[in-house]
Amino acid sequence: MKEIVLGIVAHVDAGKTTLSESLLFDGGTIRQIGRVDHQDTYLDTAEIERDRGITVFSKQAGFSYGDLAVTLLDTPGHVDFSAEMERSLQVLDYAILVISGLDGVQSHTRTLWKLLREYEVPCFLFINKMDIARESREELLNNLRENLHGDFVDMGALRLADGVVSGDDDVLEELAMANEELLEAYSNGEPLAATMVSEAIVRRDFFPCVFGSALKNEGVEELLQVLCNYTMEPEYGEEFGARVFKIGRDKNGNRLTHVRLIGGSLKNRQEITYGEHTEKVTEIRLYNGERYESLQEAHAGQVCTLLGLSDTKPGQGLGACDDADVPLMEAVLNYQVIPPEDYPLPTLLANMRQLEEEDPALQVEWLEETKEIHINIMGPVQTEVLQQEIKRRFSVVVTFGPGKILYKETITGPIEGVGHYEPLRHFADVHLLIEPLENGAGIQLASDCSQDILALNWQRLILTHLGERMHRGTLIGAPITDVKITVIGGRAHIKHTEGGDFRQATYRAVRQGLKKAAAAGMAQILEPFYQVRLTIPQDMIGRAMMDLERMHGTMEPPLIEDGMGVLIGRVPVACIADYGKDVAVYTGGMGQLSLSLAGYYPCHNPEEVIVEKDYDSDRDIKNSCDSVFPAHGVASIVPWFEVESYSPPVLTEVKVEEERLRPAPSEKAPSKGYNNLDEELEAIFVRTFGPIRRRLPSQTVIRPKDDGAKAAKAREEYFATHEGAANRRKATKKGYILVDGYNVIHAWKELAELMEVDIHGARGRLLDMLSNFQGVDGREMIVVFDAYRVKGGSGSTQQYHNLYVVYTKEAQTADAYIERATHELVKDASVTVVTSDRAEQIIVAGSGALRISSEEFERRVADVTRQALEDYRSENNTLRGSTFRLQDGE
Numbered sequence: 001m002k003e004i005v006l007g008i009v010a011h012v013d014a015g016k017t018t019l020s021e022s023l024l025f026d027g028g029t030i031r032q033i034g035r036v037d038h039q040d041t042y043l044d045t046a047e048i049e050r051d052r053g054i055t056v057f058s059k060q061a062g063f064s065y066g067d068l069a070v071t072l073l074d075t076p077g078h079v080d081f082s083a084e085m086e087r088s089l090q091v092l093d094y095a096i097l098v099i100s101g102l103d104g105v106q107s108h109t110r111t112l113w114k115l116l117r118e119y120e121v122p123c124f125l126f127i128n129k130m131d132i133a134r135e136s137r138e139e140l141l142n143n144l145r146e147n148l149h150g151d152f153v154d155m156g157a158l159r160l161a162d163g164v165v166s167g168d169d170d171v172l173e174e175l176a177m178a179n180e181e182l183l184e185a186y187s188n189g190e191p192l193a194a195t196m197v198s199e200a201i202v203r204r205d206f207f208p209c210v211f212g213s214a215l216k217n218e219g220v221e222e223l224l225q226v227l228c229n230y231t232m233e234p235e236y237g238e239e240f241g242a243r244v245f246k247i248g249r250d251k252n253g254n255r256l257t258h259v260r261l262i263g264g265s266l267k268n269r270q271e272i273t274y275g276e277h278t279e280k281v282t283e284i285r286l287y288n289g290e291r292y293e294s295l296q297e298a299h300a301g302q303v304c305t306l307l308g309l310s311d312t313k314p315g316q317g318l319g320a321c322d323d324a325d326v327p328l329m330e331a332v333l334n335y336q337v338i339p340p341e342d343y344p345l346p347t348l349l350a351n352m353r354q355l356e357e358e359d360p361a362l363q364v365e366w367l368e369e370t371k372e373i374h375i376n377i378m379g380p381v382q383t384e385v386l387q388q389e390i391k392r393r394f395s396v397v398v399t400f401g402p403g404k405i406l407y408k409e410t411i412t413g414p415i416e417g418v419g420h421y422e423p424l425r426h427f428a429d430v431h432l433l434i435e436p437l438e439n440g441a442g443i444q445l446a447s448d449c450s451q452d453i454l455a456l457n458w459q460r461l462i463l464t465h466l467g468e469r470m471h472r473g474t475l476i477g478a479p480i481t482d483v484k485i486t487v488i489g490g491r492a493h494i495k496h497t498e499g500g501d502f503r504q505a506t507y508r509a510v511r512q513g514l515k516k517a518a519a520a521g522m523a524q525i526l527e528p529f530y531q532v533r534l535t536i537p538q539d540m541i542g543r544a545m546m547d548l549e550r551m552h553g554t555m556e557p558p559l560i561e562d563g564m565g566v567l568i569g570r571v572p573v574a575c576i577a578d579y580g581k582d583v584a585v586y587t588g589g590m591g592q593l594s595l596s597l598a599g600y601y602p603c604h605n606p607e608e609v610i611v612e613k614d615y616d617s618d619r620d621i622k623n624s625c626d627s628v629f630p631a632h633g634v635a636s637i638v639p640w641f642e643v644e645s646y647s648p649p650v651l652t653e654v655k656v657e658e659e660r661l662r663p664a665p666s667e668k669a670p671s672k673g674y675n676n677l678d679e680e681l682e683a684i685f686v687r688t689f690g691p692i693r694r695r696l697p698s699q700t701v702i703r704p705k706d707d708g709a710k711a712a713k714a715r716e717e718y719f720a721t722h723e724g725a726a727n728r729r730k731a732t733k734k735g736y737i738l739v740d741g742y743n744v745i746h747a748w749k750e751l752a753e754l755m756e757v758d759i760h761g762a763r764g765r766l767l768d769m770l771s772n773f774q775g776v777d778g779r780e781m782i783v784v785f786d787a788y789r790v791k792g793g794s795g796s797t798q799q800y801h802n803l804y805v806v807y808t809k810e811a812q813t814a815d816a817y818i819e820r821a822t823h824e825l826v827k828d829a830s831v832t833v834v835t836s837d838r839a840e841q842i843i844v845a846g847s848g849a850l851r852i853s854s855e856e857f858e859r860r861v862a863d864v865t866r867q868a869l870e871d872y873r874s875e876n877n878t879l880r881g882s883t884f885r886l887q888d889g890e
């Protein structure tokens, strides 16, 4: 017996399930042919499938014919279930691509054709519904050749006898054109051997076609005969290997891992090691429709279902089998899943995670801030099916929020990205060239760097880090795509480089490059498009074209076929929402809209999207564009637009002029520290201290020359205008500012970023900034840091220049300390508490203290510091002293 795994793929309603039914009947697996419309097929068994008359889940059945044993996988054809279909492709020896003889090549057929090519699956074509087709075989074949570009051969015109192919001369000649071997034999008048033909099929040199009607069981025997004649059993290795292609659950909730063995064999109760698990297979099932038999042993080539594995994933390789590449079909919409009012969110999240195991494309996401659960999906029909499925499995009726488009980003010109990571005793430096690729190309990685500059192992590590995760663009924080990233330079340190350092430097280099590209106007938002095929009565072409244009579509010139107009084009998913219904209405049911995902292309309304997303790459500290360099013994953040003055670019030809990169002065981010100094001030600074290392911790403290009457007056004015009446009344009283140290650090972007890499550095930087501020402000300042998790910590109060710094003792939080201190101090002083912690704000307000959020405080610190500098300039004073001293009695 020759064993093969055969998948059936096609656009929706082409007749895949009906063809499966006929094949199973002819192969003796079933005694009666069921019908999709009668809800009694062997494979469309799920309730949802019977209700809707469409296939939603891929399913398996077995049959044999002659000496051929076939494992058949029926797949869904609806665009919204493309991910499920694609998972099957990775385990097929052959596919049957079903074409509806009535509708010809549809949009989705082209997508499938592309996928089959990518997965290198050899294909047979079954041109179905010939009982109701309007076109002849010849016309249909030409339609295939025009639309799918391949060698298609009508097998009905050929015969096989004694291992040799004979038949219609024209068709034989077509067959001979498939490859050189066949052509040579044919030209020499030699017979065309079946083995040569089989090999040509496996190599996808040509595609055998069979015509028929699945519903009437016509042409199905012929198809089976062709499969018998021209398929080959693959060769398998000795060692056990299996590819996981699907995860599911049976009616009793058992977790099912569907695999195909690609080598060796697997016994029941055998242990399998994968990822970090070693688990025993508790049962091996061979499914046939809804039924299954339990096997004691599975052998290479078989598609079977394993129980007992708890953490397998589609695409995973077990034993001697590599993991598959990431799937090509991606979700394009994001929806919030909303449970009924009193339904617990954690339960819903757990349920959704279970569904995600089965369909990783869902990418279930928990948004902590808004307490929302979001999922990615392919299209609106999928939400309806999910809703039903969630109800069936978890007995809860969920609803969905409005669908949001999933965007991507790319760049339009080459750019160099530089990332450096060097906190104390760490070191990594990375230079990347990021170049645009054509739409749909995805991300390509390469290395073009001499080993003299950077050792091969480090280069490989950078490539690993580039490939290990999704990188975000800087326009809206969407995943980047269609770029080639090449390692062009870098440095490691003999002693200090550790594995994780290159990860940091690599991520930062990508982001720095993208940020630069955005600043130079070379970043672009992409959105998903549907490939559209619209068939309408000829006299409605004008209207249809206007519709597509209004929807920002692009199309080819219209075609006329049998009095019907055909428009083929591409339209943003965002724009075409319910157009199918419109078409049905304005054509009186004559029109047909066929959609298929075409991929990502430039967005039709980027400005709107940017406003709506309101993404600020400077605040996205998990994806920092900045680098880390040392200064004065601590790690310091150097902003992206200055990284290159520390680690000069490798390529000069892709350099963007510097002015274009500097953030415009009017840009949204409020001034921070010394970053937004104007040029004159900067010049003064440079004369006094030498070049400024921006945002680096500076021991420099600016303080009015004379903190006498004038400063006191200025202070009074400042707080009179800034802190409202309550404070004005107390302005003459002694004043205290209590600062929740870590809360402020987390709220200030610069510090939060620093905190990620160097907690001491972040604290030191904060204290320096506050010290400057206090010098102008004059109120006593107490900065409180939690140390309550420090075991045995007894707490301490230290003085840092003009500040009091409190480290709380074990089991005492900063909140608790501030609360108590406020309570004490407020009796005879004005107290201002700086925190963004809501609960804390309410408590201190209750005790009569003022409160400022950490964000607001950041603005004040920046304002005051800048004001102080300007005062200096106006008085034409040189700055003196590089260390601040407490004014009196230090």
Ligand SMILES: Nc1nc2c(ncn2[C@@H]2O[C@H](COP(=O)(O)OP(=O)(O)OP(=O)(O)O)[C@@H](O)[C@H]2O)c(=O)[nH]1
Residues within 6 Å of the ligand: 010, 011, 012, 013, 014, 015, 016, 017, 018, 019, 035, 036, 037, 053, 054, 055, 056, 075, 076, 077, 078, 128, 129, 130, 131, 132, 212, 213, 214, 215, 216
């Ligand atoms: N006239 C005619 N109708 C057919 C033929 N094959 C299938 N159909 C009908 O076409 C419709 C769709 O058939 P299915 O077998 O469910 O199509 P499918 O490709 O499995 O559809 P999905 O799984 O939803 O993608 C049903 O109403 C079938 O009865 C055929 O050869 N001739």
Ligand SMILES: [Mg+2]
Residues within 6 Å of the ligand: 016, 017, 018, 044, 054, 055, 074, 075, 076, 077
């Ligand atoms: Mg089906």
